[in-house]
Amino acid sequence: MDVETNAxxxxxxxxxxxxxxxxxxxxxxxxxxxxxxKPHSLQRVKKTxxxxxxxxxxxxxxxxxxxxxxxxxxxxxxxxxxxxxxxIKDVAHIxxxxxPASSTTDNTLTHRPIMADQEKVQATIKQLVRDWSTEGxxxxxxxxQPIIDExxxxxxxxxxxxxxxxxxxxxxxxxxxxxxxxxRGYTCQGNEFSxxxxxxxxxxxxxxxxxxxxxxxxxxxxxxxxxxxxxQTQAVYFPDVNPSDRPENAQFSMAAGDFLEVYTEEEHWDCxxxxxxxxCANNIVQFIETIYKILxxxxxxxxxxxxxxxxxxMPMEDSIEPSHSDVxxxxxxxxxxxxxxxxxxxTRYAQNVNSMLQYEYNSVxxxxxxxxxxxxxxxxxxxxxxxGICREEQDSN
Ligand SMILES: C[S@@+](CC[C@H](N)C(=O)[O-])C[C@H]1O[C@@H](n2cnc3c(N)ncnc32)[C@H](O)[C@@H]1O
Numbered sequence: 001m002d003v004e005t006n007a008x009x010x011x012x013x014x015x016x017x018x019x020x021x022x023x024x025x026x027x028x029x030x031x032x033x034x035x036x037x038k039p040h041s042l043q044r045v046k047k048t049x050x051x052x053x054x055x056x057x058x059x060x061x062x063x064x065x066x067x068x069x070x071x072x073x074x075x076x077x078x079x080x081x082x083x084x085x086x087x088i089k090d091v092a093h094i095x096x097x098x099x100p101a102s103s104t105t106d107n108t109l110t111h112r113p114i115m116a117d118q119e120k121v122q123a124t125i126k127q128l129v130r131d132w133s134t135e136g137x138x139x140x141x142x143x144x145q146p147i148i149d150e151x152x153x154x155x156x157x158x159x160x161x162x163x164x165x166x167x168x169x170x171x172x173x174x175x176x177x178x179x180x181x182x183x184r185g186y187t188c189q190g191n192e193f194s195x196x197x198x199x200x201x202x203x204x205x206x207x208x209x210x211x212x213x214x215x216x217x218x219x220x221x222x223x224x225x226x227x228x229x230x231x232q233t234q235a236v237y238f239p240d241v242n243p244s245d246r247p248e249n250a251q252f253s254m255a256a257g258d259f260l261e262v263y264t265e266e267e268h269w270d271c272x273x274x275x276x277x278x279x280c281a282n283n284i285v286q287f288i289e290t291i292y293k294i295l296x297x298x299x300x301x302x303x304x305x306x307x308x309x310x311x312x313x314m315p316m317e318d319s320i321e322p323s324h325s326d327v328x329x330x331x332x333x334x335x336x337x338x339x340x341x342x343x344x345x346x347t348r349y350a351q352n353v354n355s356m357l358q359y360e361y362n363s364v365x366x367x368x369x370x371x372x373x374x375x376x377x378x379x380x381x382x383x384x385x386x387x388g389i390c391r392e393e394q395d396s397n
Contacts, residue, residue, distance in 0.1 A: 030195040033117035034088045038081040040118050041221065045073050048223075069229040076217035076233050080125060083216050087203045094202050095256060124174075124196045126218045126350040131176035132204055132239040134212075135353070142347045143304060143363075144177045147273050150302045150340075150367055151181060154271065162186045163249055168269045168294070170259040170287075171277030175201040179243065181273065182252035190254045191262060198256050205243045205254070212237035218352070225356035234354070260290055267296045276305040276349060278327075282318045284309075285330050292334045298372040301336065304345065306361040324364050336368040 049070055052060065060067070130136045155165045162185035169178040172190030174197060182188040192198055208214065215235045226232045246252060255262055272291050281287040291301050307327070311319035322330070324343070332338065345363040 027195060029114075029117070030199070031088055031091065033113065033121055033196075034084050034199070036113040036118065037084050037121045038077060040113060041077040041080075042074060044221075045070055045077070065229070069233070072229070072233045073220055076220040076235075079235075080216055080220065083125075083214055084121070086207070086214075087199050090207070091199050091202065094198070120194070120196045122221050123350070124200045125216050127174050127197070128200065128204070128216055128238050129218045129236050130350045131174040132241075132243075133236045134240045135236050136176075136240075138353075139348050139351070140176065142345070143275055143349075144180060146345070146365055147177065147275060147302050147304055148180055148184070150300075151186065151271060151273065152184065154300050154367075155186070157185055163251060165270045166268065167271045167273060168263070169273050169275070170263075171274065171280055172201070172254065173197055173276075175205055175254055177273065177275055178254070179205070179246070179252065182250045183246050185247055185250065187251035189252075191259055192254065192256060193258045198254070201254060204239055208239050208243055211242055212240060214238055218350075219355070222352060222355065227354060227356060231352070231354040260286060263290060263294045266293050267299075269294050269299060270296055271300045271302065274301070274303045274305070278303060278305065279307045280310045282311050283320060284322065284327060285320075288327075288330055288334060292336065292370060295370045297370055299370045300367060301370070302367050304347070304363055304365045306347070306363050308361075328366075331366075331368060335371060337371055338366060338368045340365070340367040342366070 049067075052063065052067060052070070055063070130139050151167065155162065165186045167181050167186050167188045168191065169181065169188065170191045172178045172192045175190045175192075178188050178190030190201075192201065215237045217233055218236050219232055219234060222232060272295060274291075278284055278287050295301060307321070307324060309319055309321045311317040312321050313319075328338065328341070342365040343362065345361075345365045347361045347363040348359065349361070351358060
């Protein structure tokens, strides 16, 4: 059963022809970024090789193992490129309401490569480890399991019809959390706006069959902090489960597009599950407001992650960076009731466990409810209605 991938589209405006053109260009830019992976990555190794060859002969002799290692690195890049070719092979047709993009399999680069895009290609490869490999089990246990456990606690499968419980996972990455929720019988939609992620999740969810049938070398671009050469070249196999292994009636879909633009229907979802997502907003209040609006009265929002505000310190981007306690005030201000809150939840994100450098987040975890009025209308705690406007202000207008 294929995962339904809704069209990558923005709501159409009178400028839609312009927007279509822009989206096509963006699509081709990301395809080009994937195609540029191999030359870009090999260029990096060749620079080191060139320097190595310029060193005194007795230094080179002492570094002969290192020289062999660089050959291994080049082979790993070639192997990764084989996976990348598979990832972009069918993407021209992945979105249903967008006319197919031109061929993605020839070697033509339609866009000048952008360095930031190369980092995203590398991050996509690392995300395969977090979401779809045995090596990612520990990260998924700390990041996804608390969310899954809470869903099972709020909507026990033996006390409800799980297929009738609609769960949304915004910022779904490569889709593992959404997949795990759907695998338990709930109706689940993952939402993602990055084409890097969407191309790769489409490959895993719709094309990969058989367990651990593909391999990548996720840490091959990590030239520093390696204890042993093989830690850089290590192969990681994926997917660790068969992605088509879901109950027959499981409703699982991935919807492409900006969370704020795609989800405008009020009171549609029973549960919204966010993992490492809410700090991806320019204005986190807008994310919280949208979550509040799209939840049914009595619905649940489960969140886990840090506040690594993604737009902070980006010169061309707007950003606000309220602390966790300020965020909680905003959440309560919209009318949510906080049911659970935990801080210092040790979590990692796409980490190489063998590296001498480790990043760990003291994440926050919380569960909150949109209240239900006795008459069924959504209710606020602090006089803020579902539009985020104070009642007093509304009344006086
Ligand atoms: C830090 S990643 C987390 C991915 C996944 N939830 C996980 O825990 O591995 C955040 C994801 O949210 C996506 N994202 C950010 N802003 C978004 C938006 N406005 N709409 C949809 N997706 C968004 C990013 O592309 C990225 O894949």
